[in-house]
Amino acid sequence: MPPAKTTLESDSREAYFLEIVEKNRQLISKVCYMYATDGEHFNDLHQEVMANLWQGIGKFRGDSKISTWIYRICLNTCVTYFRRHNRYDGLRVPLDGVIEIPGDDGTRLAQLHEMYRLISTLQPMEKALILMWLDERPYDEIAEVTGMSRNNVATRLRRIKQKLIKKGQE
């Protein structure tokens, strides 16, 4: 739960912000990475997400899980981001060294890169759905964040998975 409003307006707001950002660092990076086209774009998205989180944290009342709220802000920011980059295509330049898998000999990382490449061909909303599915979020939460019905989420996810498998076999 967030600290009381009075304390949020003081220095503890910053401390609370840093705490939730640190706890959800992987989640934030994943979303930005999914929508970034290169290193500069990744940094821009990351910064924009941080700014939106900082601005929104004072209004967060704990009605939903903090991770759901962070997902909402990250996805809304990344999907609607069009300030300096009119980029709706996916990752073109792999961001080497940004991702690692502990204990991996490189095989799983290569698979992961390939998956990112395939996902980069999807539409922004499809990316949001597959990202939350990969993160093992329940359908209800995906529906809440995207604004779709639960059934629509399930149908769309099934199609996206088929699309990814097909693209992977090409």
Next chain:
Amino acid sequence: MAMDLDELKQSWNSQRFNVPQIDPASIRRANAFSGQLAVRYRTCALLSLIAVGPLTFCARQLDFPLWMTIYLCAFMLAMSAITSFEWHLASRIDFGIMNLTDALRSVYRLRKQMNMRLLAGIAGGTPLIIAMLIHYFHRFGTELLVAGGAGAVAGAIIGVNHALTNRRILSKMQAELNDATSTDE
């Protein structure tokens, strides 16, 4: 590549990102795009409103005909009103509350409004600029006419380029929205 999505899911959940820790000082400077946009709209709306007074004074000093002075003031007031509406739209964007479909819809509406303002600006401003150039020509000669004409052409190029970019983004966002809101289950 044969894809085993469940296997990939495991890799997905094991990945770790090497991103630098956030600098606390940068947080205080953080200013999100939607916030900046709202501030810019508010500033533009206020400037358009405030400009009416000095512009009326200048128009009188440059011997503008009365109809042109009234047109100029009406144009500035109309632009101020349109920009105020955009300010209202931008200040309502709250990514912490909106779902993705609503956020897309809001941004789409904002961009659409921006395009409309641009069109209104061109439609309303072009006759005014032409009338002003003719007035300058009759009143001050060709030198000011050439300078004014060059300025008008440069402005038109920038405006058209801006409109085309907006249009491209809008069509992509529109396609995305149509896709998101389809219920063909």
